[in-house]
Amino acid sequence: MYCNAEQVADALPWPALIDALDDIFTHEVNSPIRHHHHLSVSGDPDATLLLMPAWIEDRYLGVKQVNVFPGNTARGEPGLTGHYLLSCARTGRHLAQFEANELTSRRTAAASALASRYLSRDDAQELLMVGAGRMARRLVPAHAAVRPINRVRVWDIYPESAATLVAELKEQGYQAEQVAADDLQRTAGEADIISCATLSQTPLIHGDWLSPGTHVDLVGSFTPSMREADDEVMRRGQVFVDTRAGALAESGDLIDPIASGAISEADVLADFFDLCATRHQGRSELSSPDEAITVFKAVGASCEDLAAAITAYERRSR
Numbered sequence: 001m002y003c004n005a006e007q008v009a010d011a012l013p014w015p016a017l018i019d020a021l022d023d024i025f026t027h028e029v030n031s032p033i034r035h036h037h038h039l040s041v042s043g044d045p046d047a048t049l050l051l052m053p054a055w056i057e058d059r060y061l062g063v064k065q066v067n068v069f070p071g072n073t074a075r076g077e078p079g080l081t082g083h084y085l086l087s088c089a090r091t092g093r094h095l096a097q098f099e100a101n102e103l104t105s106r107r108t109a110a111a112s113a114l115a116s117r118y119l120s121r122d123d124a125q126e127l128l129m130v131g132a133g134r135m136a137r138r139l140v141p142a143h144a145a146v147r148p149i150n151r152v153r154v155w156d157i158y159p160e161s162a163a164t165l166v167a168e169l170k171e172q173g174y175q176a177e178q179v180a181a182d183d184l185q186r187t188a189g190e191a192d193i194i195s196c197a198t199l200s201q202t203p204l205i206h207g208d209w210l211s212p213g214t215h216v217d218l219v220g221s222f223t224p225s226m227r228e229a230d231d232e233v234m235r236r237g238q239v240f241v242d243t244r245a246g247a248l249a250e251s252g253d254l255i256d257p258i259a260s261g262a263i264s265e266a267d268v269l270a271d272f273f274d275l276c277a278t279r280h281q282g283r284s285e286l287s288s289p290d291e292a293i294t295v296f297k298a299v300g301a302s303c304e305d306l307a308a309a310i311t312a313y314e315r316r317s318r
Helices: 005-011 014-024 070-075 100-119 136-144 159-171 184-190 231-236 244-250 252-260 272-276 302-316
Strands: 035-039 047-056 060-068 080-088 094-099 126-130 151-155 176-178 193-196 215-218 238-241 268-270 294-297
Touching: 005 094, 005 100, 005 302, 014 100, 014 136, 014 272, 014 302, 047 302, 060 100, 060 302, 080 100, 080 302, 094 100, 094 302, 100 136, 100 215, 100 238, 100 272, 100 294, 100 302, 126 136, 126 184, 136 159, 136 193, 151 159, 151 184, 159 176, 231 252, 238 244, 244 252, 244 268
Parallel strands: 126 151, 126 193, 151 176, 193 215, 215 294, 238 268, 238 294
Antiparallel strands: 035 047, 047 060, 060 080, 080 094
């Protein structure tokens, strides 16, 4: 079985994918550290091969392969390609191959929605989308799958990108509007959920902008040099992550405020393993839950890819 990007999207509706992620964190999944390998390419910058395996014994074995070839940009070709291979973990038999960009984008957005289900207010209606790229187009419907979102505001460093996304959202039936370049502070203070998906290396969201009850979803900052939120966001917020090991090692949004003393590792209250197994109840367990500011920081995990691949395979095999 091979599924292209469109088929992957069709096989992973938001409710099913969000539930699959909720379930995978309650199982024993083997997920070794991501493998990095560098390749020399004649006349081009070095390329990188990334391998991300994960398996559930006696059930499924999966591996995501991502090829990063920077030299392709000059030739007008994609610099990044990837695929996901799913096999049987009892026999090793190959079961399916999936286009990996869509698989990864959808499971990333679904992880944010799963966190929102635990951490945002049940009545959250206004979403501020910071960033207007590929991920934003998936984060908006993912969040709307778990909360009654009736208004979406979009800000991007490039206003024309925000305008394009707003037009698309309106066509899809959302009440959407563009945030002016200099109006991010006011809009952030009015939002119930702020979702950030950018490549920023300097904070975009500031803690003193946030109103009580806000949920902040940080999707970018997947390297130590990247930031989407300042130290005050982390100091004021009740902080949750997808996985402690990954988020604490890879994201500047946590590494920097820990280094500055704004927070400590102990201030990370729970990860998905805790939330999905109900060892932590999320917002409802916090003091003054209606007023608490919650922050979710994700960097991704191979078990999430595996959950998405299993879900797509089983739904396509019916």
